[in-house]
Amino acid sequence: MSLQTPLGKVLGKGSAGEGVGHWWMQRVTAIALIPLTVWFAIGLLGRSLQSYEAVRGWLGQPWVAVFTILLIITLSWHSRLGIQVVIEDYVHGKAAKNTLLLLFTFVHIAAAAAAIFAVLMLALS
Amino acid sequence: MNQRPLSPHLGVYKFTYTMSLSILHRITGIAASVGFFLFAWWLMALASGPGAYASAMRLLSTPLAKLLLVGFTFSFVYHFCNGIRHLVWDTGHGLERAQARRSGAVVIVAALLITALVVWLGCAALTAPGAP
DSSP: OOOSOHHHHHHTOOTTSOTTHHHHHHHHHHHHHHHHHHHHHHHHHTSOTTOHHHHHHHHTSHHHHHHHHHHHHHHHHHHHHHHHHHHHHHOOSHHHHHHHHHHHHHHHHHHHHHHHHHHHHHHHO | OOOSOOOOOGGGSOOOHHHHHHHHHHHHHHHHHHHHHHHHHHHHHHHTOHHHHHHHHHHHTSHHHHHHHHHHHHHHHHHHHHHHHHHHHHTTOSOSHHHHHHHHHHHHHHHHHHHHHHHHHHHHHHHSOSOO
16 A cells, blocks of 8 residues: 555655755766757867857857857756756755745856857857 | 654765765856856847957956866866766666766766866967968
8 A cells, every 4th residue: 555645656756855856967968968068068169269259250150159059058957957957965054945946046046148149149140 | 842853864874985076067057057147248248249259359368367267168078078977877787886986987087187188279279360
């Protein structure tokens, strides 16, 4: 006989009420970041970085822009998940913890929005 | 206070070097997060035009900034290599003590070598002539 409620069974979440979503997305984003970061590092380090034209010319190409945006989304997501764990582990007061979690969520979304907007500007102008 | 047994505190375990690798994974992850915000700032400077990009690159070329960039590079590369080690563990492989020690050593050596390579390539990319 299961002691789980029917709703609990359907949601598949454990006693912490969160399920495996965080753990799973941390792995999914980690795996996606392997090719994305290696590709970006090789591409970027092949330019002369002091030259605005060279860097802009590379980042503005359609496929480069698309994959750079994917890199930004994945990186900010993975970073947000990791920082969340650090806050949950070391900040114990409920108010302080929730404030910091909210703050870092906003900061990550803002940084990702700025970075994506920058790439779009380079690609579309 | 209740008298139920508590989960043992970290301090009760004998310290092993694989523990410091685990702690380093977290520290380098935090540093890499800071690096992500720096990356977003750099992209915004690039999008703001040649003048803003030139001042950003001037700022990044100061000795202190270069030192920080080497630190961010090592942090990212270590987190990358050790992250792959964690992904292998997630498949249930390599969890024996001897294996974990060996893979830890591989990660340290790989991280140092790749960091040196990236810093070398980065220096070349930074000093390359300005023309595209």
